[in-house]
Amino acid sequence: MSKIKKQPKKDAIPLPISIDSGPYWYTLLKRWFSSPKRLTGIYMAYGKFVWIRQQDHGLYQQGHFGKGTLSRSEPTWWSRLAQVHQDHELTPEQITVARRKQRRQQQRNKRPQTNLSSTSNVDDESSQQDDLWTLTELAEWAQGENHECFQLDLFEAFFLVYGIDILDILDKEGNRLCIEKCWTTFSDAYSCRDPDSFAIKYVAYHYYRSQGWTPKDGLKFGVDFVLYQLGPIYRHAEFAVLVIPTHEKQQPYTWTQLLGLNRVCNQVKKTLVLCYVTPPQSNPWKLSDLDQCTVRQVIMKRWSPGSNRE
Known part of the structure; x- marks a missing residue:
């Protein structure tokens, strides 16, 4: 299992209340x-x-x-929409979508070059439903409101x-x-x-x-x-x-x-x-x-x- 790169912080706050070490x-x-x-x-x-x-x-x-x-x-949904037109590092959600696209493309490359059945086409289209809305389209749909x-x-x-x-x-x-x-x-x-x-x-x-x-x-x-x-x-x-x-x-x-x-x-x-x-x-x-x-x-x-x- 790959380790998360971010290292522990000494000032990590365990609870949303102040905890004092005093009397x-x-x-x-x-x-x-x-x-x-x-x-x-x-x-x-x-x-x-x-x-x-x-x-x-x-x-x-x-x-x-x-x-x-x-x-x-x-x-991070709202901050991801704010970064649509900016050059930032990928968020975990964007990395997941990219991996899914890459995995599906690898599966298509392994298929024999024959005519696919209609059932295969339907399954292939349904597997891409998560990627139909881009961040730009979501930003236009949100209209400045955090949903x-x-x-x-x-x-x-x-x-x-x-x-x-x-x-x-x-x-x-x-x-x-x-x-x-x-x-x-x-x-x-x-x-x-x-x-x-x-x-x-x-x-x-x-x-x-x-x-x-x-x-x-x-x-x-x-x-x-x-x-x-x-x-x-x-x-x-x-x-x-x-x-x-x-x-x-x-x-x-x-x-x-x-x-x-x-x-x-x-x-x-x-x-x-x-x-x-x-x-x-x-x-x-x-x-x-x-x-x-x-x-x-x-x-x-x-x-x-x-x-x-x-």
């Missing part, structure tokens, strides 16, 4: 007289995420929360509401959701088989955030979270976290599944972490029970006697 009383006084800027998000039930339409929130630069709806990660929103997943949104209290979430009617309402709404939206699924995974998310790590969604690698030491723009994620509740009578994952996940993590140079979360005794969960949860971790590695002799 505790000084930190409390500073928070009291200079409260952080409050943000407003809209809960989108159909996609199970929260949108923030404010453009100057700084959540990605301070903690690497969320992503741009029209960008791969950091919201990109900032998207938070449910864990990030609830951490900003409950963990550091800088976000207000509204429903589609514009009514503000209190912390308890966010808890029940997110739990109902996220849970499928296990009604405590959101609560279990949020405990792990909150734990790693409190330890200074940056958790991001790990669906791409078959796990719940991947952990970045500082953020995605500095280096690749070092750990892949699989959250396992301990209250279930049966092990939710078989050894075959765990070995398969471990093999995937080895291929992408990540260490698989089994995060066991023990919930409180109360049933159903209450928001006040979060501090009664315990977290323990087990690192799972693949040992080969042929390649690990040293």
Whole structure:
């Protein structure tokens, strides 16, 4: 795996609030007289995420929360449109489009020089749909308005509401959701088989955030979270976290599944972490029970006697 060239910065900000190393009383006084800027998000039930339409929130630069709806990660859509007539280095989105075009051209060159069927032509045209709109055409369509929103997943949104209290979430009617309402709404939206699924995974998310790590969604690698030491723009994620509740009578994952996940993590140079979360005794969960949860971790590695002799 190629390393990201950008090196870690010593002044990287882990959270969108000021964290002082001084006395505790000084930190409390500073928070009291200079409260952080409050943000407003809209809960989108159909996609199970929260949108923030404010453009100057700084959540990605301070903690690497969320992503741009029209960008791969950091919201750069508006700045990319502003660079249409300027000579700048390619953005990650432009590099991805260029790679797709190059890959399709290589596939065409490998095809035999025969008449292609109509089905092949249709597939070839549909594969180019992402490239039909150029940046110049998008700039003309935008007409000077930034159409990109900032998207938070449910864990990030609830951490900003409950963990550091800088976000207000509204429903589609514009009514503000209190912390308890966010808890029940997110739990109902996220849970499928296990009604405590959101609560279990949020405990792990909150734990790693409190330890200074940056958790991001790990669906791409078959796990719940991947952990970045500082953020995605500095280096690749070092750990892949699989959250396992301990209250279930049966092990939710078989050894075959765990070995398969471990093999995937080895291929992408990540260490698989089994995060066991023990919930409180109360049933159903209450928001006040979060501090009664315990977290323990087990690192799972693949040992080969042929390649690990040293």
